[in-house]
Amino acid sequence: MANHKSAILRIKKSDTARVRNKYYHKTTRNAIRDLRNEKDKKKAEVSLSSIYSMLDKLVKRNIISKNKSANLKSKLTKSVQLLEGEGLKDSDKTKKVKSETVKKVSKSSKTVKSKTEKKVSVTSKKKETKVSKKPSK
Numbered sequence: 001m002a003n004h005k006s007a008i009l010r011i012k013k014s015d016t017a018r019v020r021n022k023y024y025h026k027t028t029r030n031a032i033r034d035l036r037n038e039k040d041k042k043k044a045e046v047s048l049s050s051i052y053s054m055l056d057k058l059v060k061r062n063i064i065s066k067n068k069s070a071n072l073k074s075k076l077t078k079s080v081q082l083l084e085g086e087g088l089k090d091s092d093k094t095k096k097v098k099s100e101t102v103k104k105v106s107k108s109s110k111t112v113k114s115k116t117e118k119k120v121s122v123t124s125k126k127k128e129t130k131v132s133k134k135p136s137k
Contacts, residue, residue, distance in 0.1 A: 021063050028054040035076060041083040048080050 002008050031051050038044040055069040 021061065024054075024058060024061065025063050028058060032072065032076065036079060039083070041080065044080045044083055048076060051076065 002011060028051070031047065031054060035044055035047050035051060038047065052073060055064070055072060058064045059066050059069045
């Protein structure tokens with residue numbers, strides 16, 4: 001046991017903070033669990049905003065890291081969007097995914113073409129400058 005009064009008070013203070021942090025963390029985990037088990041999209045969207053604020057408060061209190069909070073928010077948002085309700089139908093979801101992949105492929109091929117065009121233009125400029133620098137006799 002600590003001999004100094006300040007050490008005794010520090011131990012007492014850290015114990016109360018530990019219990020408080022444990023309560024906040026457990027409450028948030030229970031809310032996340034309930035959200036994952038939710039079947040109704042409207043109720044899930046309402047509880048999602050409250051969970052966002054809970055996670056932000058945990059980050060502010062330094063109970064969890066900012067990156068873990070961002071990862072949880074991302075996963076929960078995806079799970080809420082996949083719930084059935086007023087959102088997209090299954091056939092619309094697949095169409096949207098297919099169009100996104102096509103766009104990604106076309107963007108990547110455009111960047112490759114533009115890079116090769118730039119390289120060609122640079123090399124042609126170098127050749128022109130070399131030719132003009134040769135002295136004529």
